[in-house]
Amino acid sequence: MALERLFRRKRPSGENRDVPELWTKCEACGAQLYKKEFRENLYVCPKCGHHHRVPASERVEMLADAGTFQEITGLRPLDPLGFVDTKPYAERLRAYQEETGRKDAILGGTCTIGGVPAVLLVMDYAFAGGSMGSVVGEEIARGAERAAAEGRALVIVAASGGARMQEAALSLMQMAKTVMSLDRLWEKRLPYVSILTDPTTGGVTASFAALADVIFAEPGALIGFAGPRVIRQTIRQELPEGFQRSEFLLKHGMVDRVTDRRKLKGELVRALRHLHPGVPYAVGV
Amino acid sequence: MPLEFEKPILELEKRIAELRETARTTGVDLEAEIRLLEDRLARLKEEVYGSLNAWQRVQLARAPGRPTTLDVLEKAFQDFLELHGDRAFADDPAIVGGLAYLEGQKVVVVGHQKGRDTKENLHRNFGMPHPEGYRKAMRLMDLADRFGYPFLSFIDTPGAYPGVSAEERGQAWVIAQSIQRMSRLKVPAIALILGEGGSGGALAIGVANRVLIMENAWYSVISPESCAAILWRDAKEAPKAAEALKLTARDLLAQKVVDAIVPEPEGGAHKDPDQAIRNIKEALLKTLEELKGLSPEELYRDRYRRFRTLGAYAES
Ligand SMILES: [Zn+2]
Numbered sequence: 225m226a227l228e229r230l231f232r233r234k235r236p237s238g239e240n241r242d243v244p245e246l247w248t249k250c251e252a253c254g255a256q257l258y259k260k261e262f263r264e265n266l267y268v269c270p271k272c273g274h275h276h277r278v279p280a281s282e283r284v285e286m287l288a289d290a291g292t293f294q295e296i297t298g299l300r301p302l303d304p305l306g307f308v309d310t311k312p313y314a315e316r317l318r319a320y321q322e323e324t325g326r327k328d329a330i331l332g333g334t335c336t337i338g339g340v341p342a343v344l345l346v347m348d349y350a351f352a353g354g355s356m357g358s359v360v361g362e363e364i365a366r367g368a369e370r371a372a373a374e375g376r377a378l379v380i381v382a383a384s385g386g387a388r389m390q391e392a393a394l395s396l397m398q399m400a401k402t403v404m405s406l407d408r409l410w411e412k413r414l415p416y417v418s419i420l421t422d423p424t425t426g427g428v429t430a431s432f433a434a435l436a437d438v439i440f441a442e443p444g445a446l447i448g449f450a451g452p453r454v455i456r457q458t459i460r461q462e463l464p465e466g467f468q469r470s471e472f473l474l475k476h477g478m479v480d481r482v483t484d485r486r487k488l489k490g491e492l493v494r495a496l497r498h499l500h501p502g503v504p505y506a507v508g509v
Numbered sequence: 510m511p512l513e514f515e516k517p518i519l520e521l522e523k524r525i526a527e528l529r530e531t532a533r534t535t536g537v538d539l540e541a542e543i544r545l546l547e548d549r550l551a552r553l554k555e556e557v558y559g560s561l562n563a564w565q566r567v568q569l570a571r572a573p574g575r576p577t578t579l580d581v582l583e584k585a586f587q588d589f590l591e592l593h594g595d596r597a598f599a600d601d602p603a604i605v606g607g608l609a610y611l612e613g614q615k616v617v618v619v620g621h622q623k624g625r626d627t628k629e630n631l632h633r634n635f636g637m638p639h640p641e642g643y644r645k646a647m648r649l650m651d652l653a654d655r656f657g658y659p660f661l662s663f664i665d666t667p668g669a670y671p672g673v674s675a676e677e678r679g680q681a682w683v684i685a686q687s688i689q690r691m692s693r694l695k696v697p698a699i700a701l702i703l704g705e706g707g708s709g710g711a712l713a714i715g716v717a718n719r720v721l722i723m724e725n726a727w728y729s730v731i732s733p734e735s736c737a738a739i740l741w742r743d744a745k746e747a748p749k750a751a752e753a754l755k756l757t758a759r760d761l762l763a764q765k766v767v768d769a770i771v772p773e774p775e776g777g778a779h780k781d782p783d784q785a786i787r788n789i790k791e792a793l794l795k796t797l798e799e800l801k802g803l804s805p806e807e808l809y810r811d812r813y814r815r816f817r818t819l820g821a822y823a824e825s
Contacts, residue, residue, distance in 0.1 A: 298825030304764070305755045309740035327825065358820030365817065387708075387730045389740060392754040393766045396730040397819040399709060400716050403688045404813050427730065429681035430709045435689060449681035449709070450671030454735070458671050468676060478679050 266485045275442050280331040280348035288335035295333040299359045313390040320351045328359035332367050338493030340500050343371040346381040354384035356428050357391040361398025365405035372408035377496050378416040382433040386426020399431035415499035420447050438495045441470035441479040512568050521550045563757050564748035569725040570704045574779035578620030578663040585790035586611050601642030603634045606649045617653035619646045620663030637670035643683040646714050647690045654695050662714040665703040669710030687713040695805035699796050702726045718812050719796045722758045724773040729756040
């Protein structure tokens, strides 16, 4: 979300008047980046390698073979509990929908990835922190079922703060629903690859995201069950350096590979070709 | 320590007891006064217990003296044989489990275990499991499947432990695995939410064919305090969050998140734990009977259908 805020920033007055449309700043090292180049570099800072968040639609462009993506998502969220905190949930939903142009926090479709038929589902962190409520859960279950029915691999790009609070127990139930839907792929020997991006926490990590045949993580992504703030409060200590980052998870055996975004598609294609029983031996595609 | 809303009731009960004692020791006839107070007590109880709000029920769900998993295993079951350890790292005292008989039926049991006093609570980590607890639970699910015995789980946790050690050992991963393992059981599975059903740490042993809940228990995606801290930016707004989360037994029944409510004695299970445990036993036997005719494959499909249909959304 921070990234989009950068892009939307109003033209500051004074000496920078012509700068903001063309340039942006690295969130990590502060380097001035030419926006076009930054995008071509997949939102990775060319100076320090920091991986910035990617809008869901551009994530699809990065992974799906050009021209093959057909959207299958589009369920609309409801407000089953009539949830009101400092603002009604229904109002929050409308605001997120306006802001992102999406019905809920997921964009998915059928496509091929390196020629391998797939269902690709991308969580959208810009929509309510990518949180999983009934819509996200249902879309993932349908995506898995569709992949199984059509002989496709399932690829999910996770980016989420966890289950959505405003749908309470129903959000919690999506953890069970999504996990159970993966069995359809198991039965058909179809691959499921999960890509964990910054951040992936809570009920999303603790359900479908952790159960893939192969798990990739992007460098430096925050990944875990409890959020760092909660843990800090519990143990009343500062957290160790690099705690809950991708490299930490690789070291502790929770993910298969930490892969630079610029190499991600290549590695994803290799994994899918290795796993998918319908794809013949082919090296170096 | 009585709960705040119980205090007027307890005070009145104390006064009635004192009057009785005075009547007995002095021989003075206080029957009329006692009866008056008893009427008032009955009305007060009806008023308080008949209209408990969500936050009051959350407090009842946490009340000291409420039956824990081990209390239920010792009193409703026969010959509970506790089994320990995850065969990988450690034994987690926040989750207990083992073998038992329920009215002569062989069953495998697992549950979160809170402490019954401060010392035990520290030992049990307040019922907040580490990964090894869930690994122990999965081991017991394997055992249930291997021998074809029903699997019964008791949920009572504020949540899985949010700490460095738990994260290092893959808390999210084992919760996901436990959800998956339980969903794949080929035997009847019943989960009962005894007290607190705190988020993924509760669901990890809650993927059953039938999910039961105690009348004053709660189950949600987050505790009211944490929800309030995030959405209201103030944990003290927990009563509001409890209301908004629709986390009471009756609310959950309406959402189909639970299948049946187990009644508690007046004033909550801690007022009469033995009665509460008798109600639990009756509910478990009845539910086991319902699942009896289903084949292993049907049990798996029944569970799939149960969770597959949960959620609220509109087609595009
Ligand atoms: Zn940089």
